[in-house]
Amino acid sequence: MNSNINPSCAVCRACSNNVFKGLNNEQLEAMSKKKSWHVVKKGDFIFKEGNVPAGLFCLFDGNVKISKIDEEGKEQIVRLAKRGNFIGYRALLCNDIYHASAIAIEDVHLCFFKKETYTELLYSNPEIAAQTIQTLTSDLRFAENMMMNIAQKHAKGRIAEIILVLEEFYGTNEKDKTIATTLKREDIGHLAGTTTETSIRVLSEFSKDGIIELVGKKLRISNRNKLMQLSNRN
Numbered sequence: 001m002n003s004n005i006n007p008s009c010a011v012c013r014a015c016s017n018n019v020f021k022g023l024n025n026e027q028l029e030a031m032s033k034k035k036s037w038h039v040v041k042k043g044d045f046i047f048k049e050g051n052v053p054a055g056l057f058c059l060f061d062g063n064v065k066i067s068k069i070d071e072e073g074k075e076q077i078v079r080l081a082k083r084g085n086f087i088g089y090r091a092l093l094c095n096d097i098y099h100a101s102a103i104a105i106e107d108v109h110l111c112f113f114k115k116e117t118y119t120e121l122l123y124s125n126p127e128i129a130a131q132t133i134q135t136l137t138s139d140l141r142f143a144e145n146m147m148m149n150i151a152q153k154h155a156k157g158r159i160a161e162i163i164l165v166l167e168e169f170y171g172t173n174e175k176d177k178t179i180a181t182t183l184k185r186e187d188i189g190h191l192a193g194t195t196t197e198t199s200i201r202v203l204s205e206f207s208k209d210g211i212i213e214l215v216g217k218k219l220r221i222s223n224r225n226k227l228m229q230l231s232n233r234n
Helices: 013-017 025-032 089-093 115-124 126-151 155-170 185-192 196-208 224-230
Strands: 035-040 045-047 055-061 064-069 075-081 101-104 108-114 212-215 218-221
Touching: 013 055, 055 089, 055 115, 075 126, 075 155, 075 185, 089 115, 089 126, 108 115, 115 126, 155 185, 155 196, 155 218, 155 224, 185 196, 196 212
Parallel strands: none
Antiparallel strands: 035 108, 045 101, 055 108, 064 075, 064 101, 212 218
16 A cells, blocks of 8 residues: 555545545545545554544545444454445544544555534535435444344354355455455454454364365455355355
């Protein structure tokens, strides 16, 4: 990734499928002049749970996890975000604090729009409001499906489900067909609601059984039918 690029919203491919996609080029150019550009290193916070939001973040490149710390001090990943996704908008819309933290899974490039810029667009443009509602609904449906699917499964079924979800959400790399993100075994455990040790053990078993391949820090699905069976999708 080139840390020096700061594309106009009018030519940014990340804007083609988010809440700004209904704006014309003139509106996108005007909005672009009001944004700031940031690079966040892998493992660093974009925003922290408990802080007050000052604006809206749009991911230009890189993947992000949205996570909470429970009463026992354990991390729980509640959502994932990728290129073109907005993060931090729910707290912003509700005039609330952040109830989760956003952490870069890898080096991330993002744009930041001040609260006033986004709310002005939201209240003046029905298309922006409609797209925001659609995004909220989609994120809620994703979270509900994850909770329902995982709550009813044993450890192997949970991790099988997470692998399928990761591939569906991020897609695969064209060259080697690995899932197009890198998650630590600990993060996979947090997504599946299991311990890191369980995550490592189950992934190792899946690899030995030819269900997945561990390609460095990435995963490739080798036996989709078996994963579907384990996750009770069949």
